[in-house]
Amino acid sequence: MVAYKIAVIPGDGIGPDVTKEAIKVLEALQKMDETFSIDFKFFEWGSEYYLEHGKMMADDGLEQLRKFDAILFGAVGDARVPDEISIWQLIMPIRKQFQQYINMRPIKKLTGIDSPLKNDSPIDFMVFRENAEGEYSNIGGRLYQEQPQEMAIQNTVITKQGVERIAKYAFEYAKKNNKTKVTSATKSNAIIHSMKLWDETVNEVAGDYEGIELESYFIDALAAYFVMRPESFEVVVASNLFGDILTDLGAALVGGLGVSPSGNINPERNFPSMFEAIHGSAPDIAGKGIANPIAQIWSAALMLEHLGHPDLSAAIVSSIETVLQEGEILTPDLGGKSTTSQVGDTIVEKLKQQYITK
CATH class of the missing domain: 3.40.718.10 (Isopropylmalate Dehydrogenase)
Incomplete structure (x- = not known):
């Protein structure tokens, strides 16, 4: 079994909601598959942290993150904090100091999306x-x-x-x-x-x-x-x-930003790479429980592929496609009425069905 240490920065707005669902999927997967395990450590950095401490992350934040195998990032952006502060004091230092000079973004129409x-x-x-x-x-x-x-x-x-x-x-x-x-x-x-x-x-x-x-x-x-x-x-x-x-x-x-993942990659692996949905913090729907978690869950799948588990990544994407194809549990951006957590739960159920039929 390979053990990974993953830093989690849920961030602002809908970031915590969608990140929770991505972790839900990863935790369910590691229970079903004994080839890997993940130890998550959460960092509550972001705009709330800035409003309390006057900075977006701890002074030694990069040093803390350096020891992890990868970073799962939620979102950044809050009307109370100027964008040049929230972006340039959190996500940009991580991308640049960790030499994540490759940003990869799949543009793929999943089965079930028009x-x-x-x-x-x-x-x-x-x-x-x-x-x-x-x-x-x-x-x-x-x-x-x-x-x-x-x-x-x-x-x-x-x-x-x-x-x-x-x-x-x-x-x-x-x-x-x-x-x-x-x-x-x-x-x-x-x-x-x-x-x-x-x-x-x-x-x-x-x-x-x-x-x-x-x-x-x-x-x-x-x-x-x-x-x-x-x-x-x-x-x-x-x-x-x-x-x-x-x-x-x-x-x-x-299908929109709600189904679009990304990875910020340091190819030499001298530093951790970071994975995030390409959508922002979406303050207009923050806290309403209706944000689409698929992009963040797919970003977690990209993280697994980067860590050397393309089969596990493919299993997650296949489960996402099954949910989309059935069309019963969808968030409002895709024409449904389901909640963020309901979509996450359903993707987990589809993963379990895959493993039962193996």
Whole structure:
């Protein structure tokens, strides 16, 4: 039996609700499968912690997290705390200091979910978003604030090393999973310095992967193609901002943010990787017990795959699909009337049925 230590940061808004259901599924699974065990440790960091202590996490928070095998993160965001504080004092330090430079987001239409698109073709591709630099760099500033000549500068940071490692990860994934094409998001016709370097580096990496086609589209056209022919994509690689926008669009095509997971990966495993739903804290429904937990449960499945248990990850996703296909226990965002905990309970029941029939 392999034992794992998992740090849990439920965070803000609906984060605690959906994280509770993800842990419920993991705990049920470890009772049914004797190949692994998980020791969870909870960290009550977030906006409430900030309002009490003046900081989003403990001063030695990163040192505390460093010793864990992975991190399960809920959500961040509260109207009482400015976004630049909640994001840049919690989730960004974890991503950047732990070198989680790969953000992976599956865009997959699960069985049982209707897409808003008339096209009923299968949608199943992976987006790899550069997660450490790009447009989300904290470099810049404001001058002459609250004056007519006020100005702001926000610098984009694109490095050859940063592009090379995200591109290699995307191509390696394509190679491992028998994909034939990688699509790169760019805007080098207008952003002529940083995006030119992006294009050149991605092309260099592509040259090492015979048999895998590289196609490159300007981000505006690519967004349109996501809607017009999403079935044509297999692996997409994009910068921080482009990947963030594309994956929210992709999520809308396959059922919404409530069913869209993600992983922030440190490939070298020198630091723990972090797994979270791509939705935010959804303050409008926080505490109502109606948040969709599927994205967070699927994120927990991605965590298991990262830890070396693709079979267990697949079992969770299969159980999610069964619940969706039956269509009886669904949260309001998917047209149902069920609660967050009812969805979690039903996914657990479907897992148990899988193990009984083994």
